[in-house]
Every structure is written in structure tokens, then in C-alpha cells.
Amino acid sequence: MAEIDAKSGYCSRTKTFRSLRKSLHLPPKDLPLSVSSYALSLQPDNPIANPTAMIDCATGRRISYENFFRQVDTLSFHLQSVVGVRKDDVAFLLCSNSVKVPIIYFSLLSLGAILSPANPLSTEAEISRLIELCKPAVAFSASSTSAKLPKLRLGTIVFDSPEFDSAVASESSEIDRVEVSQSDLAAIMYSSGTTGRVKGVMVTHRNMIANTASFKQHRSSRRSTAPAVTLTMVPYFHIFGFFAMLRAVALRDCVVVMERFDLTKMMRAVDEFRVTYLMVVPPVVVAMVKGDAAAGCDLTSLEFLGVGAAPLGKGVVGAFKTKFPHVVLEQGYGLTESTDPSQGQSEGLRWGSAGKLIGSCEVQIVDTESGVALGPNQRGELWIKGPIVMKGYLGDAEATGATLTPDGWLKTGDVCYVDEEGYFYVVDRLKELIKYKGYQVAPAELEQLLQSHPEINDAAVIPYPDEVAGEIPMAFIVRQPHGSIDEAQVVDFVAAQVAPYKKIRKVAFVNSIPKTPAGKILRKTLREAIAVHSKL
Numbered sequence: 001m002a003e004i005d006a007k008s009g010y011c012s013r014t015k016t017f018r019s020l021r022k023s024l025h026l027p028p029k030d031l032p033l034s035v036s037s038y039a040l041s042l043q044p045d046n047p048i049a050n051p052t053a054m055i056d057c058a059t060g061r062r063i064s065y066e067n068f069f070r071q072v073d074t075l076s077f078h079l080q081s082v083v084g085v086r087k088d089d090v091a092f093l094l095c096s097n098s099v100k101v102p103i104i105y106f107s108l109l110s111l112g113a114i115l116s117p118a119n120p121l122s123t124e125a126e127i128s129r130l131i132e133l134c135k136p137a138v139a140f141s142a143s144s145t146s147a148k149l150p151k152l153r154l155g156t157i158v159f160d161s162p163e164f165d166s167a168v169a170s171e172s173s174e175i176d177r178v179e180v181s182q183s184d185l186a187a188i189m190y191s192s193g194t195t196g197r198v199k200g201v202m203v204t205h206r207n208m209i210a211n212t213a214s215f216k217q218h219r220s221s222r223r224s225t226a227p228a229v230t231l232t233m234v235p236y237f238h239i240f241g242f243f244a245m246l247r248a249v250a251l252r253d254c255v256v257v258m259e260r261f262d263l264t265k266m267m268r269a270v271d272e273f274r275v276t277y278l279m280v281v282p283p284v285v286v287a288m289v290k291g292d293a294a295a296g297c298d299l300t301s302l303e304f305l306g307v308g309a310a311p312l313g314k315g316v317v318g319a320f321k322t323k324f325p326h327v328v329l330e331q332g333y334g335l336t337e338s339t340d341p342s343q344g345q346s347e348g349l350r351w352g353s354a355g356k357l358i359g360s361c362e363v364q365i366v367d368t369e370s371g372v373a374l375g376p377n378q379r380g381e382l383w384i385k386g387p388i389v390m391k392g393y394l395g396d397a398e399a400t401g402a403t404l405t406p407d408g409w410l411k412t413g414d415v416c417y418v419d420e421e422g423y424f425y426v427v428d429r430l431k432e433l434i435k436y437k438g439y440q441v442a443p444a445e446l447e448q449l450l451q452s453h454p455e456i457n458d459a460a461v462i463p464y465p466d467e468v469a470g471e472i473p474m475a476f477i478v479r480q481p482h483g484s485i486d487e488a489q490v491v492d493f494v495a496a497q498v499a500p501y502k503k504i505r506k507v508a509f510v511n512s513i514p515k516t517p518a519g520k521i522l523r524k525t526l527r528e529a530i531a532v533h534s535k536l
């Protein structure tokens with residue numbers, strides 16, 4: 001069609017950018033299919049039959065694919081026949097990375113149960129807010145975190161227990177077949193979206209199938225015949241790590257599971273297990289570039305570094321390329337609400353770009369003032385449409401309506417532009433969010449806590465640039481007239497009530513907080529003041 005520019009994908013008639021990649025090869029929409037069945041159906045396509053499914057990075061223990069599938073089946077049988085898990089039951093998961101987590105995820109998905117994973121470092125108060133949202137029937141937890149969970153209808157399964165081990169090792173029979181539609185919910189993931197309060201993102205099986213299909217298409221350009229080995233240190237309780245693991249299993253990679261990030265151990269694991277793919281967040285790239293943790297390690301197996309969840313500075317990209325010239329560094333762009341709409345391309349990468357739009361999707365760049373859709377090289381809010389876009393926020397019609405348009409566009413809250421060759425660039429953020437080490441921190445949540453302190457009259461929280469973490473939460477505090485609260489007391493007060501990544505890490509005392517006449521905090525004014533101050 002002449003109205004679509006072949007280089008940028010921009011359609012002058014609809015004012016949208018179309019994907020320049022092949023359409024995704026997706027199963028018919030109305031075919032009953034869970035993402036677990038879809039993932040397993042892709043496996044035989046892999047020309048390199050990889051026998052090992054998982055390696056526990058800490059112990060070197062291996063689980064073969066044969067054993068992995070057997071354990072998934074046995075656990076599914078146990079969950080269905082002993083625990084009583086049924087289709088559409090929500091399973092709340094409080095698990096750090098472990099080789100058992102993929103087994104739990106695949107079992108639950110095959111039963112049509114809905115996964116709802118959360119950060120195990122969350123406090124009891126944070127967890128009870130999530131539980132209120134997703135109303136789980138059952139939970140999975142490590143023994144160290146199970147006390148933070150309330151009593152649930154089908155109880156809590158402690159996965160580092162002898163009972164769990166015997167449940168996955170016992171004899172099992174076929175499960176009662178469960179028909180899962182692609183439009184059914186596969187997961188409820190947590191995000192603060194473009195505003196403060198935590199929301200449950202409804203991710204469907206179709207969303208996950210589309211994401212996996214896109215990844216498979218992307219991978220087909222790989223030339224090496226060595227077995228693909230993916231090391232995942234990013235947590236499986238967020239969409240980035242979840243998908244890194246799911247897609248690696250779908251492509252029959254060997255997955256090296258790292259529970260807790262440690263740079264030296266990660267480098268040694270790349271060497272020892274001949275890792276080809278490493279999925280990381282920007283602070284890890286910064287650490288790889290700076291230190292000498294790679295000294296003495298043979299990293300020649302490493303082909304690809306996938307970076308997501310937060311922006312990566314140009315300087316870091318350059319330094320990485322100098323230090324690891326044989327490794328392709330690809331930045332992707334993704335959010336929980338849309339999985340990943342763009343992926344880097346190994347051929348012709350652009351510095352600072354998050355790659356090109358995946359197949360079967362379209363985007364618009366919308367002027368934030370006028371609402372008019374813009375063309376190539378113009379900056380505006382990124383809107384996305386396609387099979388990867390979430391169903392909405394659980395039980396929150398207001399937030400869903402503010403984020404999804406009636407004709408299916410997802411407003412991302414990110415300011416982007418698409419260049420004349422169809423490359424994406426993320427340049428700013430409209431949403432009120434802090435990205436600490438790739439984790440989302442909602443300023444409004446911290447402000448609410450601060451404002452509850454008797455010695456604090458008013459408070460505002462903004463992102464403060466940090467070389468290692470990307471951004472840290474900084475609080476501006478107005479003391480009560482006779483209040484004497486100091487920096488350490490502010491930090492400790494918040495730290496006692498939130499997961500460690502949400503801690504306030506910098507404090508300034510001010511006389512007033514700049515606000516609009518309607519009382520909305522002018523965070524931009526505070527951010528600009530900080531920018532000027534830090535240049536002095």
C-alpha cells in the first residue's frame with residue numbers, strides 16, 4: 001500500500017506505525033490452547049535437541065527435559081486431585097528464583113489456574129493489599145516467607161519442603177483435561193501503571209502466546225549451532241524474568257537459574273555452563289562494565305545480552321561494546337501491560353534504540369497536549385495495539401478506562417519517537433514512576449506513608465538519578481511547625497513498612513511542596529530544581 005512508508009512503517013492515512021516485521025505466526029484465536037501447551041508444542045521445532053531443562057546455578061544440579069515434564073505432570077495431578085485446584089483459581093506466589101518455580105508455573109498454567117507472583121521481600125501489609133486484589137485460592141511460598149501469608153481456602157504450599165519434593169516425585173495419573181481458551185487469564189502481574197496505587201495486570205494466555213511466537217521468530221536468525229543456554233538472574237515474579245524463562249523453555253534452551261544476583265558468580269556460571277544468552281537489567285550491565293568480575297572467565301560462549309526494564313545510558317553501551325566486542329547487546333522495551341512490543345534486531349542496531357516493533361502490532365505517537373497522532377521523528381506518548389496488550393486492570397474499571405481506549409490502544413505513559421527507519425527510542429516518562437534497579441516504585445505510595453508521620457506536614461517523592469541503580473527515591477519533606485524529624489528518621493520510618501527496593505534513599509527538607517491549584521504535586525518542578533542543583 002503506497003500510503004505506508006516501507007522504511008518507517010508509517011501510514012499517513014491512519015497516522016499509525018505498522019510493524020516492518022513478518023506477521024506473527026499465531027494459532028487461530030478461538031482454538032482452545034493454554035500458553036503451556038503452546039510452549040511445549042514449539043519444542044520439537046528446535047533442531048538442537050537439548051536434554052537439559054534447568055541448571056541450579058548455586059549447586060550445579062541439572063534437571064533433564066524428560067524429568068522436567070514428568071515433574072510438571074506429577075505436580076499438576078497433585079494440585080488437581082489432592083489440593084483441589086480448579087480452572088480460574090488464582091495461585092499467589094511468593095517465590096524467589098528457583099528451579100522449582102518453572103515447574104510450578106507450567107503446572108498451574110496447564111490446569112488453567114491463574115498465576116499471581118509477587119516479590120517475596122514485600123512486607124505483610126504490601127502482601128495483604130495484593131491478596132485483597134487477586135483473591136487467591138492457594139499460595140506457594142518458601143518456608144522463610146510463608147508466615148507473611150493469610151490462611152487461604154486451599155492453603156499454602158511450601159515449596160522448599162519434603163512434602164513438596166515428594167509431591168513432585170510421587171506416582172501420578174493423567175489429570176482431568178481442562179479446556180483453556182486463549183482469552184482466559186494466565187496471570188495477574190503487579191504494576192503501578194501510570195499512577196500511584198498498585199494494580200493487577202490481567203495477562204491472557206493469548207498475550208503470552210503472542211509474546212512467545214514473537215520471540216521464536218526473532219530467534220530464527222541465530223546462526224550458531226551450539227545448544228542455547230539462557231541464564232536468568234532477573235526475578236520470575238516480574239514479566240521480564242517470567243517471559244525470559246517461559247520462552248527459553250518453549251525454545252528448549254537450557255535454563256540456568258540464579259536465585260540471587262552476584263556478579264562474580266554470574267560470570268563464573270557463564271563460563272562453566274557455556275551460557276549463550278544472558279537476560280539482565282541496566283545495573284548489571286553497569287557492573288559488568290566497571291568491575292573485573294569477568295577476569296579469568298572464558299566468556300566466548302556468550303552471544304547475546306538482552307537488556308530491559310529501564311533505560312541504559314549511551315556511555316554504558318559504548319563501554320560494554322569495547323569490553324565485550326563479541327557479544328550482541330540488545331535493548332528491548334517492555335511493560336507489564338504489554339509484555340514487549342519492541343525488540344532489538346541483531347542486524348543494524350541503533351545506539352540508544354529499543355529496536356523495532358514486533359510483528360502483528362501497531363503503534364501511535366500521540367501529542368500529549370493536542371492528542372494528535374504524530375509522524376516519524378516526532379516525540380509523543382506511545383500507544384500500542386496488538387495481541388500482546390493486556391486485558392485490563394483487575395477490578396479497576398477506572399484505571400482500565402484511563403489506560404486502554406475503547407478500540408484497544410494501550411497508553412503507555414512513556415514518551416517515545418520512531419525514526420525514519422522504524423527504530424523506537426524511549427526518551428521520557430509521563431507516568432509518575434521511579435525505576436530503582438529496574439523495579440517500579442510508585443511515588444504516591446511513599447508519599448502516603450510519609451504524610452502519615454505525625455512530624456511530617458507534607459511530602460513529595462521523585463526519582464533522583466543514580467549511576468548504579470538508575471534512579472533512587474528522593475523525598476522532599478515539610479516538617480510540622482515544631483517537628484524535628486531528621487533524614488535518618490525519615491528513611492527508617494519508610495524502610496520499616498516497605499520492601500527494600502522502595503526505600504527512600506535521599507531526603508531534602510523544604511518549606512513547601514510545589515503544587516497545582518488543584519493540589520497535584522508538581523513533580524516536574526522538583527525534578528528540574530534537582531537537575532539545576534546537581535549541575536552547580
Ligand SMILES: CC(C)(COP(=O)(O)OP(=O)(O)OC[C@H]1O[C@@H](n2cnc3c(N)ncnc32)[C@H](O)[C@@H]1OP(=O)(O)O)[C@@H](O)C(=O)NCCC(=O)NCCSC(=O)/C=C/c1ccc(O)cc1
Pocket residue numbers: 121233234235238239240241260261281283284307308309310332333334335336339340342436437438439440500501
Ligand atoms: C539484580 C538486581 C539488578 C540487583 O540485585 P541486588 O543488588 O542484589 O538487589 P535486589 O534488587 O535483589 O534487592 C533490593 C534491595 O533489597 C535487599 N535485599 C535483597 N534480599 C534481601 C533480603 N533477603 N533481606 C533483606 N534485604 C534484601 C538488597 O540488599 C537490596 O538493597 P540495596 O542494596 O539497598 O538496594 C536486581 O535489583 C534485579 O533483579 N532487578 C530487576 C528487577 C526486574 O526484573 N524488573 C522488571 C520489571 S518488569 C519490566 O519492566 C519489563 C520489562 C521488559 C523489557 C524488555 C522486554 O523485552 C520485556 C519486558
